[in-house]
Amino acid sequence: MIHKTIIYLVFLSSLFAVSCKQELIGDNYETYAIVIEYDLEEKIYQDNSSILDTSLLTTSDIIASEVTEKNSHWKIQVKKDGTCRKEVIYNNKVIPPNALKQSIFDKNNVFKTVVYENNKAHYFNESGTLMYSLDTETPLEKELLAHYSKIKTSEKKQQLKNEILHSKHIEITEENYFDKDFGNISERMFYDTIAHVVIKRELYNSNNELFYKDSMSYQQYSPNQFIPYQEFSFSYLINEYNQKYIGIRKITYSNINIINNL
Amino acid sequence: MKHLIFMFFVATAYIGNAQQTHTKVNFIHGMNGNSQSLTRIHNFFINLQRSDLINSTSFVQPVYHESALGIGYTAQNIADKIFGSDPYYYETPKKIVIAHSLGGLAARKWYIDYKMSTKKDAYNGIITLNSPHLGAHIASVLTNEVTRAKFDNSVKDAIYRITEGASSDSQGLLSEFVKDPKFQIIYSGCEFLGFKALNNFTNKIFGRLLDAILQQFNASDYIISNIAGSQKVLTDLSVGSTVINEINKNDIKQTTGTYDTKVFKIAINGIEKSPQVFRMFGSSFYADSKKGSYELFNHDNDDYLLALFGKLSATFDARIQALDPSTNEWWRRKGFCAEKKAKRDAWIRSKDYLENAFHTFFLVEMGLLNISTRPNPPIFYPNDGLVTTSTQKGFPGAIPILIEETNHEEIKNSKETAYLLRAITNGSCDQLNRESPSHSAFFKLFKK
Numbered sequence: 001m002i003h004k005t006i007i008y009l010v011f012l013s014s015l016f017a018v019s020c021k022q023e024l025i026g027d028n029y030e031t032y033a034i035v036i037e038y039d040l041e042e043k044i045y046q047d048n049s050s051i052l053d054t055s056l057l058t059t060s061d062i063i064a065s066e067v068t069e070k071n072s073h074w075k076i077q078v079k080k081d082g083t084c085r086k087e088v089i090y091n092n093k094v095i096p097p098n099a100l101k102q103s104i105f106d107k108n109n110v111f112k113t114v115v116y117e118n119n120k121a122h123y124f125n126e127s128g129t130l131m132y133s134l135d136t137e138t139p140l141e142k143e144l145l146a147h148y149s150k151i152k153t154s155e156k157k158q159q160l161k162n163e164i165l166h167s168k169h170i171e172i173t174e175e176n177y178f179d180k181d182f183g184n185i186s187e188r189m190f191y192d193t194i195a196h197v198v199i200k201r202e203l204y205n206s207n208n209e210l211f212y213k214d215s216m217s218y219q220q221y222s223p224n225q226f227i228p229y230q231e232f233s234f235s236y237l238i239n240e241y242n243q244k245y246i247g248i249r250k251i252t253y254s255n256i257n258i259i260n261n262l
Numbered sequence: 263m264k265h266l267i268f269m270f271f272v273a274t275a276y277i278g279n280a281q282q283t284h285t286k287v288n289f290i291h292g293m294n295g296n297s298q299s300l301t302r303i304h305n306f307f308i309n310l311q312r313s314d315l316i317n318s319t320s321f322v323q324p325v326y327h328e329s330a331l332g333i334g335y336t337a338q339n340i341a342d343k344i345f346g347s348d349p350y351y352y353e354t355p356k357k358i359v360i361a362h363s364l365g366g367l368a369a370r371k372w373y374i375d376y377k378m379s380t381k382k383d384a385y386n387g388i389i390t391l392n393s394p395h396l397g398a399h400i401a402s403v404l405t406n407e408v409t410r411a412k413f414d415n416s417v418k419d420a421i422y423r424i425t426e427g428a429s430s431d432s433q434g435l436l437s438e439f440v441k442d443p444k445f446q447i448i449y450s451g452c453e454f455l456g457f458k459a460l461n462n463f464t465n466k467i468f469g470r471l472l473d474a475i476l477q478q479f480n481a482s483d484y485i486i487s488n489i490a491g492s493q494k495v496l497t498d499l500s501v502g503s504t505v506i507n508e509i510n511k512n513d514i515k516q517t518t519g520t521y522d523t524k525v526f527k528i529a530i531n532g533i534e535k536s537p538q539v540f541r542m543f544g545s546s547f548y549a550d551s552k553k554g555s556y557e558l559f560n561h562d563n564d565d566y567l568l569a570l571f572g573k574l575s576a577t578f579d580a581r582i583q584a585l586d587p588s589t590n591e592w593w594r595r596k597g598f599c600a601e602k603k604a605k606r607d608a609w610i611r612s613k614d615y616l617e618n619a620f621h622t623f624f625l626v627e628m629g630l631l632n633i634s635t636r637p638n639p640p641i642f643y644p645n646d647g648l649v650t651t652s653t654q655k656g657f658p659g660a661i662p663i664l665i666e667e668t669n670h671e672e673i674k675n676s677k678e679t680a681y682l683l684r685a686i687t688n689g690s691c692d693q694l695n696r697e698s699p700s701h702s703a704f705f706k707l708f709k710k
Contacts, residue, residue, distance in 0.1 A: 044614050058416040060619060063618070063626070064619055068614065111575075131572075136581075
């Protein structure tokens with residue numbers, strides 16, 4: 001009798017656990033107006049090639065020049081009011097053969113899935129149990145909603161392609177700013193007048209040297225068509241001889257799937 | 263006549279006492295240690311003796327000796343302390359020494375000095391725990407001007423990178439880590455880097471504080487003054503130092519039969535699993551601040567430590583997502599939002615560094631990993647979190663015995679060490695029985 005009661009209780013508690021889990025990682029497509037899914041691959045490394053005297057490099061620089069590859073799956077679900085839920089599943093890192101395996105982050109108790117919802121970030125481990133929650137900002141995705149509401153589900157990919165590849169729609173503006181950290185900045189912006197988005201942004205310092213460029217906004221509009229490429233060089237990464245290191249973060253999108261329920 | 267009879271009684275009583283104790287076991291602590299450092303192992307033997315398992319053996323209460331002024335001075339100090347508390351020490355027929363880290367090298371130096379001056383043995387058996395018999399890489403780095411400057415630069419760089427996000431965008435996110443009692447492990451690790459005021463993570467002027475620390479702080483100065491105690495001891499401990507060469511040369515003479523007596527030697531060495539260096543620093547510093555408290559550093563808490571790293575990474579990730587340009591209005595507007603962009607990039611760099619480089623950095627700096635062979639795979643040297651296993655084994659004439667998952671600090675208090683020492687003194691250590699039955703017979707202190 002006692003055994004039966006225990007088994008029943010265990011069954012009930014497992015049901016409860018499963019229901020709690022589902023509440024957080026729900027797969028309910030229908031309640032969302034737009035669902036965008038894609039795989040994201042990141043390559044991060046520090047380019048030390050401009051430095052001739054390698055004896056000046058610190059250990060951190062040598063390690064950072066190793067290419068790190070990361071793999072994640074993204075799902076962005078937007079409701080009609082613009083509130084959204086983002087889910088990121090971090091897959092096992094693709095470790096290059098010449099890099100040291102970081103066993104420090106290999107364990108199951110390190111987060112695998114992150115869910116951003118209602119200004120909270122929930123971190124789950126590999127077996128799907130909630131590890132901890134942190135406060136964060138979950139932005140309203142009204143612009144995303146407005147953009148995809150124009151596109152019919154059947155022709156979404158083709159239309160996106162046309163929209164962005166026409167270079168005549170791209171407006172290039174240049175503006176000057178003063179920033180307390182960076183000094184006089186000249187900003188060159190590439191703006192798509194059809195999609196109404198910033199395609200690319202380049203920043204030049206007072207010596208007219210390009211010190212920052214990125215094309216981040218493409219990730220949600222046409223991830224397949226352009227490979228967003230981010231490059232930065234900042235003052236802290238200057239060695240004794242005033243030589244700059246360049247940090248490179250390259251992001252590639254694949255397996256894009258857009259569901260439009262509008 | 264009465265006086266003579268009394269003298270006779272006193273003398274026989276003394277001789278009787280001396281004869282009762284056939285074996286003396288002395289405990290010698292390592293660098294920066296104290297009389298409490300090897301107390302647990304000492305107590306372990308006392309308990310075995312109380313339960314009447316061990317023959318008449320005197321387990322001498324561990325005492326403090328000076329350890330910061332070089333191996334030679336330490337050896338002299340050990341000899342003075344042992345002889346000072348026990349004038350009949352050298353007359354004891356069987357003398358065993360159990361020494362940790364630097365203590366092992368100092369004990370060997372003591373043996374040589376005593377042998378040279380009196381032709382007698384300071385001890386007949388020695389068990390060293392994680393002693394760097396061939397020197398420690400980190401000591402070599404800190405005694406060379408060029409490598410020391412590079413080490414300081416690298417540490418500054420690492421501090422800058424890991425805290426870049428927090429210093430550019432202080433959100434009080436890290437306050438919950440500081441409140442966590444077990445954050446002491448990381449806190450202690452960071453203390454090594456000079457982060458005395460880690461609570462300033464929550465402070466708005468964190469960035470300025472960090473700059474101030476970076477401008478004035480040199481990791482090598484901190485290590486020499488607060489950990490090693492002096493430059494002299496590091497010079498002695500560096501790989502291939504004059505003192506170490508002398509000790510090893512003499513030991514080779516000893517093993518090849520130049521000396522008339524044999525000393526039985528065992529070198530116990532621990533191998534640490536990931537994350538070696540943090541567990542090592544954590545246990546070292548925490549043990550210093552809370553004397554003798556090691557409960558946080560058994561391997562049951564490894565998962566917790568790893569989870570803390572994961573959580574720190576998650577905190578960085580939450581800020582990155584909150585400042586995500588693809589989902590924030592500010593990025594799509596014309597005009598450069600330098601502040602937000604810089605903040606986000608800083609968090610990204612901190613996160614990348616934490617996940618991909620921070621741990622490797624420590625391993626490289628401690629000489630436990632060699633990445634200079636790239637593009638070939640890096641060489642990883644098995645280690646105890648502070649020194650490589652190969653330098654611990656390099657002890658002429660000694661039988662090396664391995665203890666897995668035990669770091670440099672832990673070995674002096676861990677259960678595994680106690681069980682191994684029990685097996686050695688019980689004559690039930692398989693490896694010892696197999697490799698050297700004479701060692702096994704010598705170290706046997708159990709009655710049966």
